[in-house]
Amino acid sequence: MTILFSLGIVRGIIWGLASGGVAAGIVMAIRSGLGLPMWSPGPVTGVAALVGTLGFLTGLGAFNYWLEWALGRQKEEHHADQPRWRRYFGFDTNHKTIAIQYMVTSFLVIVVAGIYQLIDRLEVSAPGMQYISPGTYNSLMSLHGIMMLGAVLLGVSGMINYLVPLMIGARDMAFPHLNALSYWVTPPAVLLLLVSLPAGGFDTGWTAYPPLSARAPLGMQFMLLAFYLVGWSSILGSINFLTTIFKMRAPGMGLFRMPIFVWTALSTAILQLIFTQFIAMAFLMVLLERLLGLVFFAPDKGGNVILFQHLFWFYSHPAVYIFVLPGLGVISEVLPVFARKPLFGYAAVALSSLGIAGGGAVVWGHHMFAAGIEDVLRVPFMITTLLVAVPTGVKIFSWLATLWMGKIRLDTPLLFALTAIVVFLVGGITGVPNGIVPTDLHIHDTYWVVAHFHHTLFGGFVFPTMAAVYFWFPKLTGRFLNERVGKLHWAVMTVGFFITYLPMFWLGLNGMRRRIADYDPTLGLGPMNMVATIGGFLIALAMLLFFINLVVSLWRGAPAPANPWRSQTLEWQLSSPPPDENFSAPPRVVGPPYGYGTPGSIHAVVAPAGGTANKGA
Amino acid sequence: MKHVSILALLIALVSTGLVVVFQNAHLTPTVAATQALAVDDLFKLEFSIAAVILSICLVTLVYSIIVFRRRADDEGDGPPIHGHTFLEAIWTLIPLAIVVALAIYGALVLADITRAASSQPELEVKVSASQWSWRFEYPQYGIATSQLELPVNGPVVFKLHGTDVIHSFWVPEWRIKMDAVPGMETVLRITPTKVGKYKLLCAELCGLGHAFMEAPVAVVEEADFLNWVKAQPK
Amino acid sequence: MQHPTFIENRLAINRTGLWLFIFSDAFLFAALLASRYYLLGVLRPQEVNQPLGLALSIILLLSSLTAYRGETAAIYGDIRRFRRNILFTVGMGSLFLVGVGVEWAEAFHSFPPSTAYGTMFFTLTGFHGFHVLTGVLALLVVLLPGQKKRLAAGNYWGVEAMVKYWHFVDVAWVFIYPTLYLVS
Numbered sequence A: 001m002t003i004l005f006s007l008g009i010v011r012g013i014i015w016g017l018a019s020g021g022v023a024a025g026i027v028m029a030i031r032s033g034l035g036l037p038m039w040s041p042g043p044v045t046g047v048a049a050l051v052g053t054l055g056f057l058t059g060l061g062a063f064n065y066w067l068e069w070a071l072g073r074q075k076e077e078h079h080a081d082q083p084r085w086r087r088y089f090g091f092d093t094n095h096k097t098i099a100i101q102y103m104v105t106s107f108l109v110i111v112v113a114g115i116y117q118l119i120d121r122l123e124v125s126a127p128g129m130q131y132i133s134p135g136t137y138n139s140l141m142s143l144h145g146i147m148m149l150g151a152v153l154l155g156v157s158g159m160i161n162y163l164v165p166l167m168i169g170a171r172d173m174a175f176p177h178l179n180a181l182s183y184w185v186t187p188p189a190v191l192l193l194l195v196s197l198p199a200g201g202f203d204t205g206w207t208a209y210p211p212l213s214a215r216a217p218l219g220m221q222f223m224l225l226a227f228y229l230v231g232w233s234s235i236l237g238s239i240n241f242l243t244t245i246f247k248m249r250a251p252g253m254g255l256f257r258m259p260i261f262v263w264t265a266l267s268t269a270i271l272q273l274i275f276t277q278f279i280a281m282a283f284l285m286v287l288l289e290r291l292l293g294l295v296f297f298a299p300d301k302g303g304n305v306i307l308f309q310h311l312f313w314f315y316s317h318p319a320v321y322i323f324v325l326p327g328l329g330v331i332s333e334v335l336p337v338f339a340r341k342p343l344f345g346y347a348a349v350a351l352s353s354l355g356i357a358g359g360g361a362v363v364w365g366h367h368m369f370a371a372g373i374e375d376v377l378r379v380p381f382m383i384t385t386l387l388v389a390v391p392t393g394v395k396i397f398s399w400l401a402t403l404w405m406g407k408i409r410l411d412t413p414l415l416f417a418l419t420a421i422v423v424f425l426v427g428g429i430t431g432v433p434n435g436i437v438p439t440d441l442h443i444h445d446t447y448w449v450v451a452h453f454h455h456t457l458f459g460g461f462v463f464p465t466m467a468a469v470y471f472w473f474p475k476l477t478g479r480f481l482n483e484r485v486g487k488l489h490w491a492v493m494t495v496g497f498f499i500t501y502l503p504m505f506w507l508g509l510n511g512m513r514r515r516i517a518d519y520d521p522t523l524g525l526g527p528m529n530m531v532a533t534i535g536g537f538l539i540a541l542a543m544l545l546f547f548i549n550l551v552v553s554l555w556r557g558a559p560a561p562a563n564p565w566r567s568q569t570l571e572w573q574l575s576s577p578p579p580d581e582n583f584s585a586p587p588r589v590v591g592p593p594y595g596y597g598t599p600g601s602i603h604a605v606v607a608p609a610g611g612t613a614n615k616g617a
Numbered sequence B: 001m002k003h004v005s006i007l008a009l010l011i012a013l014v015s016t017g018l019v020v021v022f023q024n025a026h027l028t029p030t031v032a033a034t035q036a037l038a039v040d041d042l043f044k045l046e047f048s049i050a051a052v053i054l055s056i057c058l059v060t061l062v063y064s065i066i067v068f069r070r071r072a073d074d075e076g077d078g079p080p081i082h083g084h085t086f087l088e089a090i091w092t093l094i095p096l097a098i099v100v101a102l103a104i105y106g107a108l109v110l111a112d113i114t115r116a117a118s119s120q121p122e123l124e125v126k127v128s129a130s131q132w133s134w135r136f137e138y139p140q141y142g143i144a145t146s147q148l149e150l151p152v153n154g155p156v157v158f159k160l161h162g163t164d165v166i167h168s169f170w171v172p173e174w175r176i177k178m179d180a181v182p183g184m185e186t187v188l189r190i191t192p193t194k195v196g197k198y199k200l201l202c203a204e205l206c207g208l209g210h211a212f213m214e215a216p217v218a219v220v221e222e223a224d225f226l227n228w229v230k231a232q233p234k
Numbered sequence C: 001m002q003h004p005t006f007i008e009n010r011l012a013i014n015r016t017g018l019w020l021f022i023f024s025d026a027f028l029f030a031a032l033l034a035s036r037y038y039l040l041g042v043l044r045p046q047e048v049n050q051p052l053g054l055a056l057s058i059i060l061l062l063s064s065l066t067a068y069r070g071e072t073a074a075i076y077g078d079i080r081r082f083r084r085n086i087l088f089t090v091g092m093g094s095l096f097l098v099g100v101g102v103e104w105a106e107a108f109h110s111f112p113p114s115t116a117y118g119t120m121f122f123t124l125t126g127f128h129g130f131h132v133l134t135g136v137l138a139l140l141v142v143l144l145p146g147q148k149k150r151l152a153a154g155n156y157w158g159v160e161a162m163v164k165y166w167h168f169v170d171v172a173w174v175f176i177y178p179t180l181y182l183v184s
């Protein structure tokens, strides 16, 4: 029992529940004092959720450090000797712990969100209403979307957290306490998302367009609050990432010696820092409209429904590059190692991330081509949208040129990276008809778009994440993932992916709208939908294999040496797993990150663990 | 150089094949409006470009992993090629040219399909979309119905609005869609070219009944249309 | 410090972080201002209380001045002058909040939140007021007795951070004031 209560998370939950309950009571008391009916689900649960989150964080000890600081006490940073597993359940400030917390949370959310959509896939595998009601369909579909995207944000933060400090030769993030706080606001957010379904769900899709979202059931409010929290996690995280990259690079680590993953993290963080404010504000406005009767989006009272779409997409388009840039960075890390060649066109690939980020910032209108915006807006947005293809193409072509003439080792990480390239390419190419107004007016809000973005998301996040896990798992744990199971996982997932999503292009062109629980049997869409559903279950099977592989390899995997892939980047020069403080002394960076093929080329000199920097080495 | 020639040949073969497939597979529904014709031409061009780009990348990738696979005992590295300025310029500039050309063509088609027909007077139909039904008003005839009936080959201008939440007007055979937004009026121009029965689908999620928010559409000969108008209650 | 070989410039790191935070927060106001112009153009009802608006602006500008003086005093180690100036700033900030309260009470009648202008007015002043509130609390923190030791030791990062934040809140008002009271 005492062990249980000494876990931060347990204390947090107790505090969270207690403070949430008290807050609900106070709101109800105030309401009855004002002569309003005491119970009104919106305000009561809304305040309880926010206060409960703060209570949770307080109980967890998230604010202790700042409290001490404010009181003028300098807290001793001591790491009590506790069993390793326990740090994952408390407010631990080590970036590697936080990264793993992020990744595990991300995977859990993906499983829930995936199962939600599998239920929906069963429903639409044939025309007619089979298993669930349209309301349930819409709620599951909407939650699938928002939870998957939340999970992607978590996964991205996880990867950046683990890799960036190691790759630039820093001991930790710039603000470790802020870093832990950024993570710990997400479990309450996940909880709110899970509560959303029993609270009535919501039938607006992840996009939450008003006026529909202003009228949707209570579940809507939980989703808006949850994403608001995730948004803050994202913003605080990006401050950390940027400061770390700007200020904590090891001596000699010039910008153009950084591994490409760090470049993509940089671009991602810039996007998060600036644009997340807009979705936070857009969602908050809907909340205010629901709770306090403000009229931002109520057309009959002087509001404007298009305003929401501008605010929403001003974030959510750049967000799609937040989702994929780190994944594309992973591909750029994996290819040179397994092709045994330097990354082709390093500078161009590095800058293309910034190009994608910059270009992606001014294209948001392409989601609104059919929303009634003027032609003078549609045409410029079409041009900017298409221009983003250019820096993305630079990445793809450079990857291919990296493979060319290499000495390619088809290990699991590379296999996933290759699938990722193909899938992302198809996703990008099918974005082009979306970006061209007249063709978009046909495929907008159809399964074409669904297919497009699952390709980009799988190609830019899911498959690269798999590559990343197979690649860095030995670094994280000191053990290999099982290669046989890995190859099987790869094969099932790749095949399952194409079976699921290629038919959706055809479906979209031929009249299958998005977000429908049922469709007209005379359209002839049944067979292809059945194929897609079968594919969806294949992906689930592959995920199952993946999780089994993870768990089993964690305690029975073959032991891994420090640098099993003979990579040159910094993280591989440390032991597996790396020591708590990463580097015992600042590494000295002396060359490019991917100097393969040049005899004697090294990226950095790292002092042996425990020793001090040897200036002469 | 040998590799490059083989690769070029393979790419040429595969892309020709893919282009032929994409041009001949009927990927889009029947064309039943002048606007649909213009949109389909654009689709065809986009698919061909996609076919070529896909072939270039996929063939290169597959070729590389087959031909440049490491031999079992080879622990060495590949050649230290860091880049190639000319090549990089090429693959920046050619896509740039392609997308600019596509954007210009797209803008022209857009102008084409949104332009009012000058030769004939337009039939105006006011469309109200509500949760979860459609209503059509013909101001020129003073009638209002729940099904859409139109004369073939006559230009129609739809004035759309939503009465509660956002809906979207879409007949797949006509291709282009437009949202019906509360608080404003949006415009869609269609010239149906094929007599027949179609279905109007709501394409913007609008709540519980979204999947079922359809309305019958009939495109008929001019004379039949006038008869139908007379038969409607005023 | 267990690792003397790692020379991290804490102050530079902190400053970078703070600037990034302020930069990000600025976009919150950018989103609100953009929404206001999108919804209403330059429309403005006659009923806004001009004298009060002007008074609020002057109060806030003055408080920024004293905040600056407080920071300078802290840098030079003049603790008494520092406390006096920051206290004055806190007072001005609180006065500002009271003024906003008065303005809100009036606004409820002339343009309630259920009108488009009212919606934007309450949201803009509300979010800005919240920032003022957090700013006041932040300034109170550096006045806490425990902080004295730190200042005496020449570590004035806390003061610098809070004052920078206060300037930011002030600058935000420089954009909000004309938007709500002047344009038309």
Ligand code: HEA
Pocket: A207, A320, A321, A323, A324, A366, A367, A385, A386, A388, A389, A390, A392, A393, A394, A396, A424, A425, A427, A428, A429, A431, A432, A434, A435, A436, A440, A443, A444, A445, A449, A452, A453, A456, A457, A460, B053, B094, B095, B096, B098, B099
């Ligand atoms: C997650 C990542 C992600 C990425 C990377 C992209 C990338 C792109 N997206 Fe996508 N998109 C989404 C996720 C993503 N998208 C999501 C989630 C939605 C739906 C949201 C919703 O409504 O729910 C969406 C929707 C969406 C729409 C709105 C569709 C609609 O609702 O009607 C449009 C329209 O323009 C669009 C366009 C593009 C374009 C042009 C790119 C480009 O960046 C792609 C560029 C890449 C390439 C083109 C391939 C590589 C390039 C070459 C090999 C060079 C040569 C190429 C040419 C010459 C063309 N996307």
Ligand code: HEA
Pocket: A110, A111, A112, A113, A114, A115, A117, A118, A121, A141, A142, A144, A145, A146, A148, A149, A152, A204, A205, A206, A207, A450, A454, A457, A458, A461, A462, A500, A513, A514, A515, A516, A532, A536, A537, A539, A540, A541, A543, A544, A547
């Ligand atoms: C990263 C993001 C991501 C990912 C990974 C996925 C994964 C999947 N998506 Fe999703 N999807 C979105 C993001 C994502 N999606 C978004 C943003 C939307 C838009 C929502 C909206 O319109 O608002 C959407 C919408 C969407 C639709 C359209 C719904 C509609 O418009 O009505 C469909 C339809 O088939 C679909 C299918 C699937 C399937 C079958 C998977 C599968 O790949 C999932 C497979 C994974 C699992 C199942 C979990 C792991 C499984 C196990 C651990 C095994 C154990 C379980 C069982 C065997 C049951 N998704």
Ligand code: CUA
Pocket: B129, B130, B131, B132, B166, B167, B168, B202, B203, B204, B205, B206, B207, B209, B210, B211, B213
């Ligand atoms: Cu109306 Cu969907």
Ligand SMILES: [Cu+2]
Pocket: A316, A317, A320, A363, A364, A366, A367
């Ligand atoms: Cu987009």
